[in-house]
Amino acid sequence: VPIGIDPNGENINKGCGTTATDLLQSTTVAHGCDIGIGLDGDADRVLICDERGTIVDGDQIMGLLAQRWDAEGKLQGGGVVATVMSNLGLERYLKKLGLELVRTPVGDRYVVEEMCNNNYNLGGEQSGHIIIRDYSTTGDGLIGALQVLAVLVDGNRVASDICQVFDPVPQVLGNVKLDKKSPLDPERLKNIVAEGNIAIGKNNRLLVRESGTEPTMRVMVEGDDIENIKIVLAKTVAAIEAAKKLR
Structure with a gap:
């Protein structure tokens, strides 16, 4: 059952592919397909949809x-x-x-x-x-x-x-817009990350990284306690925002 195969030069990845999977999921289920395969515009990425409509990343x-x-x-x-x-x-x-x-x-x-x-x-x-x-x-x-x-x-x-071989650990994401002319102090950022790591505890993850495509600091917190990682995300984002004002 082919979908998303009518390019007009402007609709690449529009409502289809690996970033918009609703059509893939609904079509797979509606037609009783064994599997759905979603490719992005240049086909270097793939996501799978099982027969129940669940996405496999x-x-x-x-x-x-x-x-x-x-x-x-x-x-x-x-x-x-x-x-x-x-x-x-x-x-x-x-x-x-x-x-x-x-x-x-x-x-x-x-x-x-x-x-x-x-x-x-x-x-x-x-x-x-x-x-x-x-x-x-x-x-x-x-x-x-x-x-x-x-x-x-x-x-x-x-x-x-x-296809679902493991249970994903909850992940929450946040972004902080940066001023290109005034980067954050590395030592201050290091301290923010250290405090966040203490708060989430062992066997969980806090990742703070600068985007490679835009002036944005990306924050990811991952852990088994969803409420705790939401709190850590909020505090980390707030701390980075505050650090911007202290430059």
């Missing part, structure tokens, strides 16, 4: 393929390469399998660099960049989708049974 896809390849002796490097934004649930899942999650800065080019330098053959991003170095050194949504289909066919099971 890049983290889940990497977890699924890592488990299968490790069992078959095909996984290289003893782990998976992903960015700092990949869910803590993926890291915990891989650890249970005896595998490592190697994190890089945000951007698939950093993932590829780490994979090439240390001989990993599986990596990607939560957003759907899936890099399978056996076939390509860049994200390829079609190759990623075919690998997922192979798991389904070989296991003779429905997508909802096998």
Whole structure:
């Protein structure tokens, strides 16, 4: 059942693809499809929709393929390469399998660099960049989708049974607009992050990073206690806002 295949030069990714999945989900369910496959405009990203309409993101896809390849002796490097934004649930899942999650800065080019330098053959991003170095050194949504289909066919099971391989740890996100001319004091920012890490406790994550595309500080807090991470996010964002005024 093809959807989103009528380009007019202006509607790339509009209401379809990997960033707008409502049409993919509803069509998959309405037509009784076994699986839905969503590609972005240049097909370097892929997300999967199971037969129930649930989205399977890049983290889940990497977890699924890592488990299968490790069992078959095909996984290289003893782990998976992903960015700092990949869910803590993926890291915990891989650890249970005896595998490592190697994190890089945000951007698939950093993932590829780490994979090439240390001989990993599986990596990607939560957003759907899936890099399978056996076939390509860049994200390829079609190759990623075919690998997922192979798991389904070989296991003779429905997508909802096998594609959600781990329970995601709750994540909350926030942004603080910055003045390009007056960056934050690094030492002050370091202290803010240190205080936030104490507040969320061990085995949780606080990530504060400057956007590579706009003057914005991005804040991500991840942990099992959803109410606590919301509080930590609010306090961290407020502290960064206050630090802007003290420059």
